[in-house]
Structure formats: C-alpha cells, structure tokens
Amino acid sequence: MTQDNHEKDFHNEIDDAIDNLFGPYSGKTEVSTTQDLSDSVGEEISAPTPVAAAPSSAHSQTDEFAKADEALLSLEWEISDYNIDKARTCLKEIQDKLDTEKAIALAEIFSLMEQIFDAMAVAPQSIPTSAPKTLKEGLQAITITAQSDDLAHIERNLIDPTLSELRSALPNVPKDYTKLLKNNETAQPAEPATPPRQEKPEAEPEPEELTLELPGQPSLVADQLIETINGHISILDKCIAKRIVPIENLFGKTPGYEKLHAIHKELHERMEKQKQILIHALGAEYVAGTTPPMDCPPQSKPEPAASPWDTVASTTWAGKRVAFIPEQIAYDGVPNKAISGPFLPLKNLKKGFFAKITSVVKGALNFYNESTLKELQVPVARAANAENDSAASTENVVIIFNDNQGMAFCIEQPIEIINISSDWTWTPNYDPNTMTAGELTNQDQVISVITIRNI
Known part of the structure; x- marks a missing residue:
C-alpha cells in the first residue's frame, strides 16, 4: 500500500513537471539566478501552510504573473498595439494588487516599463532590440519582490540593477538645437515692432531704425550659446578621460569589482552619448578643445588674499620651491624600486x-584594500625644464592623492611643514594649463602650491 502511494506521488510529480515545462513561460531562470537571494531573504517558497485561504490568493497572484510573462513573450515575437495594451493591462493588475510598501518600492520600475511601452507604441524603431528582454527582467524583479519580505535586501541587490537595465533600454532621441537657434533668430526681431506709443506722429522712419538695430542681438546670444556648448563638450572630455576611464579600468582588472566596473562602464557610455548629441547639435560650429567660459582666466590680475590653509608641506621640486597640502599627501619616502617610467606602481x-x-600609504589611499593598491599606479610629474629626472628618481618621492586621482613627484629635499601666519598672502592661479593652484608670498619668499585639483 505504501509503495502504491509512493508511485502515485512520483507520477504526479512527473505530470506537474511536464505541465510546467510545456505551459506558459514564467521565468524559469528566476529560480536559479535568485537562489542566493531567496536563501538570504527568508522563506519565499516554504512548505505548505495549514491555512486554507493562502493557497488560493497565491495561486491567483501566480496566474497574474504568468499572464504578464506571456504578454511580454508575445512582444518578443511582434511589437503591436494589441500586444502592448495586453502587457500594460497585466502589469496594471499586478501593481493594483501589491502591498502598499512593495508598490512604493517598485513604483519606478513600473514607471520605466510604462515609458518603454510608450516608446514601443510611438516609435518602435527607436528602442533597442533587447527592450522586450529587459522588460522581462523588470517583471522578474517585480515577481521576486512580491514574494519577498526583506525589501531592504531586495532593493539593494535586485531593484537597483534592474532600474539601471530599464533606463538603458529607453530611447535617447537627439534634438537638433540648431533649429532652436534659427527659430530665435527669426522670431526675436519681430518682438520690438509692437510699441503702440510710436503711432502718434505718423512718421515711419523711427520704427524702421529700431528694427534695424535688433537683428544683431540674437546672433550675439547664439554665439554665446555655441561657445558655452563647446565648453561643456570640453568638460565632458576631461571628466571622461581623467575621472571615469581610470576608475573603470581599475575596477575592470580588480577581482570582485565587476558590479562597480559595469556601473562605470555604463556611465562612460552615457557621457559619450551626451557628448555626441552636443557635437551633432553644433554641427559645423563644433570646435574641439574649446576652453569653457567659466574656466577662462580673468582679465584683471586676482587680488592677494589670506591663505586658505594654516599649514603647508614645503619642499623643492624641479629646482623650484613648492608646497603640497598635507591632507592630500598619501606617501612620503623612498620607494623600494627606482622610478623608471612615466608611471609609479604602488607595489x-x-x-x-x-x-x-x-602600511606605507596614508590619506585617501588608505581606504583602498591591498589587492586594489597592487594594481594601482600613478603618473609621475615631469617638469618642462627638468634634465636630471633619472637622478631625481632615486630620491624622496611624494604622492598626492584625492578624489580618485593622484600624481607622484620626485622631490629634491625632505618635506618641511610650514605654519602659514597672517604675514603670508595668497594669490590664486586660474590658468588651467599649470599644475599650481596659486602662490603664497611673504616679502621675498614665494611658494607655488600644487593641489590635486590642478593636475
């Protein structure tokens, strides 16, 4: 008798497995890919409870997710108004039946999926071919969240990456800003021709003179706008080359930092896309390497002011007296190996x-773990008029590091900490082509201050 029951259960399990295999696709990969999540979140799929009402509601919710999955699967085959409306309706039903707390946590996912549906309906050619698959990842995140009790863990490990994937599936249609400039040029001259007070003396020359003076004004605005956009493109270039790419490369070759590498890679791609949009908008007006207007040195020489620092670390570099900010010094000593190239490996x-x-670094570098520091290397500063770099490379080295950016200097004298009294005056340097932030002056003493911001 017991063996007959066992065989009956075994046959029932086979029937269930076949039904599951050939039934509507409900995200089989979600069990395997989220196994770690379900283990850490808690009992998401637990043993049957003795409560009689729970299975019916759970079964109803499973049916809704299966319908939504089937609707999204149909979008992979054909993007049509019927399939889009069907998927919208299924998602709306799921959203309406979620708990308030879970609905709030998933609100942005629903919103982004809705935006993708809108783009599919209006301009399906503008969305990437992976958009239907990304929508299924969004549904998978909704399904897991609906079954989970630990929202904090879910938001950190599932919702945030899903939001990033959904944003990348949104179309990014560039706008032709040159048309706006042309519209302004044609529209603005018509505005001044409306003063009613000039109608008393029926002499027409006065209004004509006013309209002759105004066409130059939109051109001036357009020139300033073009200069500003060119400047922003230069800023994007600097941010990508000096901030994003080094960190992206560092995370790319450091084990365990795959997620951070993916985030920086996505950020890099988005910034490149924005740069290309601006270049396309400028067209023939684009000028590479334009200095942003706000970075231009002022016409008048800056007035001396009080020093921003109470102490500086003074030394001699390239035959010139310089100073560093003590908080930015990450290393001061003699390396185990002489510097023999443009970069100094921290190992x-x-x-x-x-x-x-x-054990030998300090400051901002102390926050990195040992494996990251072994792969990190910083550029070595070379003075334009330096002739004995090879000799200097065996002496003391100072590394300044801040904001994920650093540089090594082969100094000629040991560091000396100087207290900056009120006798010292500070003159900032706005030239972006120099490494010095400014000069500290006390009678005949002049010290050039080098900060990480200016490198």
Whole structure:
C-alpha cells in the first residue's frame, strides 16, 4: 500500500513537471539566478501552510504573473498595439494588487516599463532590440519582490540593477538645437515692432531704425550659446578621460569589482552619448578643445588674499620651491624600486616581499584594500625644464592623492611643514594649463602650491 502511494506521488510529480515545462513561460531562470537571494531573504517558497485561504490568493497572484510573462513573450515575437495594451493591462493588475510598501518600492520600475511601452507604441524603431528582454527582467524583479519580505535586501541587490537595465533600454532621441537657434533668430526681431506709443506722429522712419538695430542681438546670444556648448563638450572630455576611464579600468582588472566596473562602464557610455548629441547639435560650429567660459582666466590680475590653509608641506621640486597640502599627501619616502617610467606602481612602495602597501600609504589611499593598491599606479610629474629626472628618481618621492586621482613627484629635499601666519598672502592661479593652484608670498619668499585639483 505504501509503495502504491509512493508511485502515485512520483507520477504526479512527473505530470506537474511536464505541465510546467510545456505551459506558459514564467521565468524559469528566476529560480536559479535568485537562489542566493531567496536563501538570504527568508522563506519565499516554504512548505505548505495549514491555512486554507493562502493557497488560493497565491495561486491567483501566480496566474497574474504568468499572464504578464506571456504578454511580454508575445512582444518578443511582434511589437503591436494589441500586444502592448495586453502587457500594460497585466502589469496594471499586478501593481493594483501589491502591498502598499512593495508598490512604493517598485513604483519606478513600473514607471520605466510604462515609458518603454510608450516608446514601443510611438516609435518602435527607436528602442533597442533587447527592450522586450529587459522588460522581462523588470517583471522578474517585480515577481521576486512580491514574494519577498526583506525589501531592504531586495532593493539593494535586485531593484537597483534592474532600474539601471530599464533606463538603458529607453530611447535617447537627439534634438537638433540648431533649429532652436534659427527659430530665435527669426522670431526675436519681430518682438520690438509692437510699441503702440510710436503711432502718434505718423512718421515711419523711427520704427524702421529700431528694427534695424535688433537683428544683431540674437546672433550675439547664439554665439554665446555655441561657445558655452563647446565648453561643456570640453568638460565632458576631461571628466571622461581623467575621472571615469581610470576608475573603470581599475575596477575592470580588480577581482570582485565587476558590479562597480559595469556601473562605470555604463556611465562612460552615457557621457559619450551626451557628448555626441552636443557635437551633432553644433554641427559645423563644433570646435574641439574649446576652453569653457567659466574656466577662462580673468582679465584683471586676482587680488592677494589670506591663505586658505594654516599649514603647508614645503619642499623643492624641479629646482623650484613648492608646497603640497598635507591632507592630500598619501606617501612620503623612498620607494623600494627606482622610478623608471612615466608611471609609479604602488607595489614598488612596500619595503619587503611580505610587507603590505597599506602600511606605507596614508590619506585617501588608505581606504583602498591591498589587492586594489597592487594594481594601482600613478603618473609621475615631469617638469618642462627638468634634465636630471633619472637622478631625481632615486630620491624622496611624494604622492598626492584625492578624489580618485593622484600624481607622484620626485622631490629634491625632505618635506618641511610650514605654519602659514597672517604675514603670508595668497594669490590664486586660474590658468588651467599649470599644475599650481596659486602662490603664497611673504616679502621675498614665494611658494607655488600644487593641489590635486590642478593636475
């Protein structure tokens, strides 16, 4: 008797497996890809409870998710108004039946999916071919969240990455801003021709003179706008080359940082896309390497002011007296190996085979783990008139590091901490082509201050 029951259960399990295999696709990969999530979140699929009402509501919710999955699957085959409306309706039903707390957590996912549906309906050619698959990932996140009780863990490990994927599926249609400039040029001259007070003396020359003076004004505005956009393109270039790319490369070759590498790679691609949109909008007016208007040095020489720092680290570099900000100094000493190239690997700083880099660095570099520091290298500053770099490379080295950016200097004298009294005056330097932020002056003493912001 017991064996007969066992065989009956076994046959029932086979029937269920076949029904599941050939029934509507409900995201089989979600069980495998979210196994770790379900383990850490809690009992998402637990043993049958003795409560009689729960299975019916759970079964109803499963049916709704299966319908939504089937609707999204139909979008992979054909993007039509009927399939889009069907998918919208299924998602709306799911959203209306969610708990308030979960509905709030998933509100942005629903909103982004709705925007993708809108783009599909209006301009299906503008969306990427992976958009239907991305929509299914959004539904998968909704399904797991609806079954989970630990929203904090879900938001951190599932909702945030899904939002990033959905945003990347949104179309990004560039706008032709040159048309706006042309419209302004034709529309603005018509505005001044409306003063009613000039109608008393029926002499027409006065209004004509006014209209002759105004066409130059939109041109001036257009020139300023073109200069500003060119400047923004230069800023984007600097941000990509000096901030995004180094960190992206660092995370790319460091084990365990795959997620951060993907985030920076996506950020890099988006900034490149925005840059291309601006270049396309300018057309023939685009000028590479334009200095932004706000970065231009002022016409008048800046007035001396009080020093922004109470202390500076003074030394000699390239035959000139310079100073660094103590808080930005991440290393001060003699490396284990002489500098022999344009970059200094941080692994050359440790004093022995079993020594750690973290024991010799300080400041911002101290927040990196040992494996990251082993792969990190900083550029070595070279003065334009330096002739004995090879000799200087064996002396003391100072590394300044801040905001994920750094540089090494081969100094000629040990660091000396100087207290800056009220006798010292500070003159800032706005030239973007120099490494110095400005000069500290006290009678005949002049110290050039180098900060990480100016490198």
